[in-house]
Amino acid sequence: MEGTKAVHSHDHAHHTKTYEGSCFCGSVQFTVSGEAAAMGYCHCESCRTWSAGPVNAFTLWQPDAVKITRGADNVGTFSKTARSNRKWCKTCGGHVFTEHPGWGVTDVYAAVIPNFPFKAGLHVNYQETKLRMKDGLPKMKDMPKEMGGSGITLEE
Numbered sequence: 516m517e518g519t520k521a522v523h524s525h526d527h528a529h530h531t532k533t534y535e536g537s538c539f540c541g542s543v544q545f546t547v548s549g550e551a552a553a554m555g556y557c558h559c560e561s562c563r564t565w566s567a568g569p570v571n572a573f574t575l576w577q578p579d580a581v582k583i584t585r586g587a588d589n590v591g592t593f594s595k596t597a598r599s600n601r602k603w604c605k606t607c608g609g610h611v612f613t614e615h616p617g618w619g620v621t622d623v624y625a626a627v628i629p630n631f632p633f634k635a636g637l638h639v640n641y642q643e644t645k646l647r648m649k650d651g652l653p654k655m656k657d658m659p660k661e662m663g664g665s666g667i668t669l670e671e
């Protein structure tokens with residue numbers, strides 16, 4: 516996202532940054548590489564009930580930026596709708612990421628990539644919120660227009 520380009524990295528310019536992630540028990544390990552397409556918080560009921568939390572901190576990536584490096588056969592999938600293929604570890608039940616084929620992105624939960632410099636840009640599905648977050652970021656009623664939403668923003 517903006518801001519990152521101007522920062523001189525200790526890596527060489529052509530070197531793509533890679534961040535490691537894992538499930539709760541470590542059986543499933545994966546990496547994300549490059550730049551996230553978007554980052555923020557989703558307040559929708561699906562995210563809340565799947566995560567068992569009040570809000571989901573998401574990072575969206577091109578699908579090929581996410582690679583499972585260990586335990587691929589230990590990854591379960593659940594698709595309540597065709598929009599989301601939810602992935603978790605069959606050993607510990609820890610969630611790792613969700614593929615969104617219709618949007619062409621994979622949501623890697625910020626909580627499972629601890630060294631990734633998460634920087635939220637917006638909140639989505641704020642009309643469903645159970646936890647208001649007064650951080651000054653845009654609060655989309657549902658989703659941005661470019662992702663098929665209304666593009667309407669709400670008060671914090």
Ligand SMILES: [Zn+2]
Nearest residue numbers: 538540604607
């Ligand atoms: Zn696990």
Ligand SMILES: [Zn+2]
Nearest residue numbers: 557558559562
């Ligand atoms: Zn959601």
